[in-house]
Amino acid sequence: MHLIITDAWLAKSRAIYLSGTKLVLAGFLAAFALMVVAAGLYHWVFLKGAREGWPVIGSLVKLVVKDEFEQRDRFMRENLDVMAKRLGEMQAKMMQLEALGERVSGLAGVNPGEIRSTMGSGGALVGSRSLTMDELQATLADLDRLTDQRVDLMTVMESRLFDQKIKKLMVPTQPPVAGGVLGSSFGWRIDPLNGRSALHTGLDFPSEPGTSILAAAGGIVVTQEYHPAYGNMVEIDHGNDLITRYAHASRVLVKKGDLIKRGQKIAEVGTTGRSTGPHLHFEVLVQGVFQDPQKFLMAGQKMPSGQLASAATPNQPAQAAQLPRPK
Structure with a gap:
């Protein structure tokens, strides 16, 4: 493209040649300059109209602000x-x-x-x-x-x-001999040694010598000694004036003061003391009074846990704990 510029005063003319690339670049720069001027003018007019409250500009501002608030409110x-x-x-x-x-x-x-x-x-x-x-x-x-x-x-x-x-x-509901068969029960019977009527103060579990004797409940060993009638004997205090006694053991595995867990092996079955054969003699005492151990063992199977503690209350006195009977 050729552009000829003529100066009337100087009576001169000047020719400018624009190639295609220069023409495109010139058009782009002109368009960009026009956009900048238009944007600046729009911005100036819009701000001036918004500040001074021009009717048309003010309405447009309100519409824009309202739409923005509506979008924000809808989002919230x-x-x-x-x-x-x-x-x-x-x-x-x-x-x-x-x-x-x-x-x-x-x-x-x-x-x-x-x-x-x-x-x-x-x-x-x-x-x-x-x-x-x-x-x-x-x-x-x-x-x-x-x-x-x-x-x-x-x-x-x-x-x-x-x-x-x-x-x-802490309530003795654990059988003291695993799988043991109950022999003599609690109550009056004929003494097997002298043939007289006597109170049997516990339960007998006939077992082979060396059979494990298990703690019927958790507690503390308060007695571990040899007794003429009970033989090798262990007593465990379970609290609330409740004590269990294990007699005629061949070997004792705990000592006084030991803390015992429920079901823990504490001794082995034997026939020491006043005994007619290898067995475990098991007693339960509440406040020093003999109780039927069978009631406690059955309570563990039938009674809810909330009632087990109430089972550990003395019934009618059966026999003083310090008076051992023949086994």
Whole structure:
């Protein structure tokens, strides 16, 4: 392309040659300069009109701001609805947890009514309606409070259940001889050595010499000695004035002061002392009074754990503990 520029004053002319590349570049620069000028002008006019309140510009600004606010409000509403839905699901799970806690509290011996009246229950239930931010925050605060209360309730029930478990382990319901066959039972009988009527103060478990003798419950060894009537004897204190006695052992594996676990091997069956043959003589004493050990062994199979401790109460006095009878 040839451009001829003529100067009328100087009566001169000048020819400019533009190739295709230069022409495109010149057009691009011109368009860019026009865009910059238009953008600057638009920006200046728009800001000036917005500040001074020009009718047309002011209406446009209001429309833009309104649309922006509507988009922001719609975004927040969608997020609030999602949060409210999740909160409703959490509340439903809390209600299920509350129902489960009431059932477990019965097993733990805790009155659900007393716990409910002390701690309170309920709270704002999230439904299908939309919530405001304040309502959502208040509901979250209620849910946090209820969560703390449920934690306290579960802690109380855990303590009660643990206490029941400990009491159960301290009551002699474990058979002292694994698979042992019961021989002489508790009560009056004819003494096998002198033929006279006498009170048999425990249970006899005939077994082969060396058979393991197991602790009927956890406790502490308070006596480990040789007795003329009981032979090699072990006594374990289970607390609450409850003691179990294991007699006629051939070998004793524990000593006084040892801490014993339920089912632990403490001795081996023998025929020491006043005995007619190898067997374990097993006694249970409550407050120094002989009890029928069979009641405790049966209680471990039939009675709930919460009632086992009540089984360890003395009945009618059978015989003083310090008066050993023939075996």
